[in-house]
Amino acid sequence: MSWSWFRISSLVTRSALAKPATRLYPFEKRKPYAKTRGHIKFKINDCTFCTICATKCPTDAIVASKNDKTWAIDHSLCILCGNCVTDCREGCIKLSPQPWPPMLTKEVLTFRKDYGEPPPAIIMPR
Amino acid sequence: MYSISFLIGFSLLAGFAVAASPDVETRSRRVRLSASVIALASVLLALFHLASGPEFFALSPGVLHVLDWMFTIGGVGLALVLLYFCRRIVAREWYIPVLVVLQTGLMLSAEFAEVTPEVAHPFYIDSFTVLMTLIVGVVGGLICIHAIRYMQDYHAHEKTVPNRQAAFYFMLFLFLASMFGIVFSNHLLWLFFFWEVTTLCSFWLIAYSGTDEAVRNGFRALGLNLIGGVSFAAAIAWLTFGPGLHTWELDQLIAAGSAMALIPAVLIAVAGLAKSAQLPFSSWLLGAMVAPTPVSALLHSSTMVKAGVFLLVKLSPVFYDTYAGLLLSLIGGVTFLVTSLVAVNQRNAKLVLAYSTIANLGLIVMCAGVGTAGAMWAAILLILFHAVAKALMFLAVGTTEHLIGSRDIEDMEGLVYRRPAMAAMMLVGILGMFLAPFGMLLSKYTSFQAFLSMDVMLGDGLMLATILAFGSAPTLFFWSKWMGKLVAMPRRLPPGTDPIPRDEAIALVSLTLITYVACALFPLADKVFVIPYTDYLGALGLIPVVAASIPWDNIAIMSLMLAGLFLMPLAFWLRPPRHAEVSGYLSGANVSGSASYRGAMGVERVVESRGYYLSGFIREDIMMRYGMLGAGVLIVVMVGGVAL
Amino acid sequence: MSLDEPFNDLPLDQWVSTAERHRADGARLVQMTGTARGDHFEIMISYDKDYRCANYRTRIPRDQPELPSLSGVFLAAFTYENELKDLFGISVPGLAVDYGGNFLRTKTKIPFSGDVTIKKEKPKKPSAARKEAKPANASDTSGPEV
Amino acid sequence: MSNTTIIPFGPQHPVLPEPIHLDLELDDERVVQALPSIGYVHRGLELLAERHDFIEMANVAERICGICSFIHGQGYCQAIEQLMGVEAPPRAVYLRTVWGEISRIQSHILWLGLSADALGFESLFQHSWRIREMLVDIIEETTGGRVIFGVCKVGGIRKDVNDETLRSVRRRIGEIRSAFDEIANIFRQDATVKKRTVGVGVLSAEDAHALGAVGPVLRGSGIARDMRQLGYAAFGDLDWEPVVEQAGDCYARCIVRVREVDQSFDLITQCLDRMPAGEISVSVKGKRPTGEAMFRLEQPRGEVCYYFSANGQKNLERFRVRTPTFANIAPLVHMLKGCELADVPVIVLTIDPCVSCNER
Amino acid sequence: MNTPTWLLAFGFILLGPLVGALLAGLDRRLTARMQSRQGPPLLQPIYDVLKLFEKDTLVVTGLQTLYLWGFLFFMVVSGFIIFLGGDLLLSVFALTVSGIFLCLAAYSTNSPYSNVGSSRELMLMMAYEPMLILVPLGFYLVADSFRVSDIVAGSPWQVLQLSGILIGFLFVLTIKLRKSPFDLSSSHHGHQELVKGITTDFSGSDLALVEIAHWYENTILLAWLYLFFAPLGLAVALPLAFVLFFAEVLVDNTHARLKWSSTLKASWLVTIVFGVTNLMLLPLMT
Amino acid sequence: MSFLKKSPWVLHYAATSCNGCDIELLACLTPTYDVERFGIVNTGNPKHADIFLVTGSVNEESRKVVENLYAQMPDPKVVVAIGACALSGGIFRDAYNVYGGIDKVIPVDVYVPGCAARPESIIDGIVKALDILEERAKERKRQRKVVPA
């Protein structure tokens, strides 16, 4: 043992006496940063079903169809790159700072224009 | 008296009878019969002398005279035989014949001295002797029975070794006879004769296979034991010619106390140290491991080497509270510490056993040097438990070697599954060697107590206790490691099928039972074998008397532990828990259902776990060299100091 | 950066001698790799000395893909050569530590030799999605309330 | 019979956060031989260049590895820009440099934590990661991701960072720096840490050179080679020297990283001081990369080499990454010989192996 | 041997693990706080063990459960002896036997990690055994008995007389409690070269047995510490023992793990320098 | 009540992941998130684990490991797949050497999306897994009552 021991012991003792650095997550939630990429949020209102977002998506997480007026996203595929957000000319797609919650089954969230607003989610289990 | 002569005489005759057998069958039968008779006779003798004080036997002058002459002639004859064997020695060992001549010369000069001391009681029996008789008779007998089958297998394996089994058994029984002689003789000259006969037997049996190595090791054993012999002869010469004490009787010598008897006692102690392979002399016992295993079991662990410590314990009252005694204890201590550590290095089962034997003898020597009742108590019980457990271990290793073809501890992996019976017996043997609640550990307990209450100089007992504490640690390490190997899951070999040969099984099972029973009944053993002896010495005023040392609740708890050790496997065997079996954790690379994994380069590899030998940490050669040096210095100081 | 460090063509028989020359020069082996072309493999190698790279390229035919090993010159080459062996199926005689094609273990053997191709698939028709569409199970799938 | 214990070390092993496998042969505890085998993280992402066009491919490049993710993205984008002959605006270049250094610090602190853990120094591990988390907060605030930054794109960066944030970054960097100093001194001086690392896994300068070691492994052996000296991004304008240690043992490599963290703090401050204003990206519409070239960058673990071959198509012809870990495998095998079992994780960690980089 | 001591001894069998579990819980909590973490609830060790009983038990060989029972049994015996006021040296021996059973259990499984772990455990036993034996010897010299009941009734100055022994004991306590820098054979937190060392191949109820035995061990070791101060009376001795016990947590959190050879050398050195020297000087102090 | 819920021990394996999710997982264990609050311990050993946390898109080599680790975990157990890779292969799903998704290899109970999955999501995922774990424990108890051993 040498004097160097006191450095770490002082750090450790100070930490023991101070408040822990822990964020008590599920009980206390912190405010997300504006830029945080949590999940892809879609508003169908202005969508023209041009499918640009679908082609630009590197993982094919988005499937859009003009004929059926549907737009679907598979959150299990999305890597939150944000390409769709920048490429959508209508501004239908936003990045929400909240992460998509864990799922019990992998599901595709499908939006269809006919249902109007607010769009009910339609699920297709894979 | 008759029982004594019967034991010595019958053993000798049995030797001749066995050697003269016309064929193998007859010989086996005769060995079995004689061994049983010897064992039975020793048990009977024990029963007759149960828990009694010492008895001394006088002989009529005529008989005494005849016997005296016979022993003299025998002594000379022995010297001639040894000189005859010496024709095969190499130049470096020129000192052996010199030693033979020297000791015979000393002997004869004593014998033909002008005034020789009267010997009133040439033989005696006391409870310690009874214990030794039981060890020699029962354990020795069982080893002889074990040897029957073992030697057949041995010759079947070792084609090049000339088959001299007739002579082999003769030597074994001759050895038993002389062991009985040693434990019963009160006449120092006779004792010395028997002593030398055991040396001869040991030499011959070590060299049995006739290979260069065996012969070389045989001569090493002979040479080192002869140094002890010369020292013994010198003691006798001192007792004959020297000033002061003038006696040829062991009990007189002991009774004379340290003031009078220290010089001859120290000289005899050197002989005892050589015989029980204490440190500067240890190398012979390691070399002796080339002998067939029953020989190792009989001579080099349970009986002959015990003769050395037997004598030391006998002389122990002389050493009580003397510097010589302290030095003796230290020699034992150094031996204990060094050999325990070195044993960690070994993977050859017989070498482990050899080192541990030396270590345990060292422990006994430590106790002998202290010389209090407690120490003697510990020493005597150590002799008992060690003899039984070690014989069991040696025989088990021998049998296992024939069953699995190796005496390497690593090859005994998974013996519990491959050879459950063998493994169980070995486990009992190992447990007996070092674990609570078995006897060895008990004796250690008492040794601690004895050491702490000794009082030669400041810190002496503490020194010994510390040595004991440090020396026990490696013992624990290598024995547990061995047990670990036995219980490990076998990775390759399937269970063996061929049964354990009957003779070997008899010996092994009996020894296992004896080990267990000896532990269970140890309070009895202590009452029967030790207390009468120490009480007698106390009554003579040679040592301080103390009350029995182990309190009852300790005994109760130890019985509880022993019962636990017995009942738990039983309960487990009756109602085994049913759990799903999977293969071990191999970092997720398992090949399913086996002990192999997908390794680098696309090969499938079997995992292996070898024991730790600490070979980079404990260096056998260096440790032994320093140990020898240290113990050598201690011996020189002891002898020199006393002589001055 | 390194547009000014072009790849020099090197005949196969100078492969080892060039390495030896660079080694004597005190250069360091930076990397080795390959590319599968029509009927041959290109093997590229780079040596570095004082932050300057010397790059070489050699060609070995597909029907006899054999490259002399440099692991005798630069021991570091053995990882690259094993990789070439595993990914391109090039045999490298004289390899110091030869994994025998088990260094970088892949599902398809020698995937970089041009047999494995990964093309963009056609996006699925969402009509397929509609067929099996069913109403949402609100508790599981509703996104976070933002 | 031999006295070797054979142990499969990995692929799943708590000391290794990532799957790598070593066949260990031990005598008592001394390593007689250690043979690595890899392939647990091989995805074959170089071939994904056939699947994704060169713009999308930046996303793949970033996901070569989650630790050195940003510099992969940066290297990829820089290289494509050069092959296309466009130049990213200076603000983008400076921000890239800042992020690159932040990424280096977080990688080094992460490594310091893991190596403390391998030494059995749990509290030091926890405290290192506590400090790393402060850094991750900066990353999240400026980029929106915690480990995958996702800010680089061919032609510049995606999102600007406003000056107010930059000022707060500057302040926070100072705080982190003083928190880190405390930890750094423990790594530098603690007796048990030294006991476990000094003289362990020694790699001489000659061996390091011959075995092709890179990064802190090479610099820990006394050879000053740092690819940032090539002057890519803003490094040409900044004022710094490569960090070198002479001993070549685990301790030296550890100290190199500790000192590099300090150096990176400096570099970040320098960049923030000189941060140019202006555009953050240029349009690359209609341009395609052509030609072939090799590019080198300094990752936290050392020199990374990219090889590109493009022929004016949307998809690259060949994309190849030689990562620093790959170059450090040979030195690792060399160092492992003759060490002790307890040293294995320490030595393995001091090359800071990144298996997903290594196998791509 | 009167009624209260019997009560104490049987009380140990029943409540010993509970005390040990709380010690373990406190230990974990304190460790967490030292690492700036919130840490688990105090009863976490108990939850863990109860959970383990709910899990399946996978074994490599059925025999391993037997050895683990041996481990637990001898551990209980060892503590029983102490709380009965019995023989301390015998208690050490029982503790050793129990340790060996744990090693046997680990040896009997197939994973090289547990095998190396038990080899290391044996090495550690070899390292701490001499010191552990010196403690009763020291008590014997001051209290003239190995018996706990006599030691408790000894002189209040004994802790000063045995200060070297106490230091040595604290040193090996670090090994016994499996704390860094000597956490070689199994590990608190899974990040070491031996995975979980000795316990690698135990699961479900088998692992629970190990945990319970460790709880007993905690209590026993606390009792050992208590013995040093026992003559000072419960009110002084117990807090002191607690403080020293938790000083080990600080040690745990301020050291990197050492290697086995350093451990062996260090502990033997400490044993000699503090333990043996203390014993040798003892006659001068009395 | 089942104590499984109070003391979930986790095993983490990076099956062909890019490290991103693994770091986030490790971050959960460190002071800022400290999942030991819930009794969660990273055991590093399948035989002690209740929850299997897998990241990455699984290739041939890691498939064998994942299967083996899963088999070596004693029941009841749950599997949590973390990150886009583990859910579906993410960006690598077209690469030639990956299977894409842990559920192609072993049954997955909870899917935690994200690239990389954030520590908060991972904690949520584990909490979800706890309910399933408890459900399984209850189920087993019921079965045990029906069929006495």
Ligand code: NFV
């Ligand atoms: N630094 C780095 Fe990488 C790269 N390139 C490398 O081995 O970490 Ni994942």
Ligand code: SF4
């Ligand atoms: S979301 Fe935007 S890009 Fe996508 S289909 Fe609708 S309008 Fe087009």
Ligand code: SF4
């Ligand atoms: S964020 Fe990226 S991956 Fe996700 S849907 Fe948009 S384009 Fe696809």
Ligand code: SF4
């Ligand atoms: S999901 Fe994203 S961050 Fe996670 S392993 Fe896959 S590529 Fe890496």
